[in-house]
Amino acid sequence: MYKHALIPVALDPDHIPTDALAVARRLLEEGGRVTAIHVIEPLPGYVSQYMPEEVESRRIEGLTTQMQAAFANDDDVALEVIRGNPGRSIVEYASHHKVDLIVVASHRPGFQDYLLGSTAGRIVRHAQCCVHVLR
Numbered sequence: 001m002y003k004h005a006l007i008p009v010a011l012d013p014d015h016i017p018t019d020a021l022a023v024a025r026r027l028l029e030e031g032g033r034v035t036a037i038h039v040i041e042p043l044p045g046y047v048s049q050y051m052p053e054e055v056e057s058r059r060i061e062g063l064t065t066q067m068q069a070a071f072a073n074d075d076d077v078a079l080e081v082i083r084g085n086p087g088r089s090i091v092e093y094a095s096h097h098k099v100d101l102i103v104v105a106s107h108r109p110g111f112q113d114y115l116l117g118s119t120a121g122r123i124v125r126h127a128q129c130c131v132h133v134l135r
């Protein structure tokens with residue numbers, strides 16, 4: 001059994017984190033904790049230089065509000081919104097916060113995933129902890 005599970009969340013209508021949360025809860029030992037994380041990719045430099053400074057903080061606030069709405073009935077889930085590359089940032093977060101299980105949703109792989117790699121694929125290849133992939 002696991003002590004700390006991490007659920008990467010994509011805040012779009014197609015991604016519903018309830019399945020990942022249910023799996024994480026089943027695999028946690030009693031007293032284990034769950035963290036849901038959303039990674040926001042930074043604006044490209046050629047765009048950000050023309051944007052007011054508060055735009056980024058408003059983006060993070062809006063995404064935090066969306067996370068709170070998605071997990072409104074789950075008071076025991078810690079919520080995080082961080083900046084960075086999703087695949088890399090999730091793996092780094094897991095290693096720095098002693099996560100021993102990542103429960104990540106994935107779509108069916110297509111040809112583009114063999115060339116570029118999906119976020120779930122990057123997590124599976126580079127995470128130092130157990131990874132459970134949902135399809």
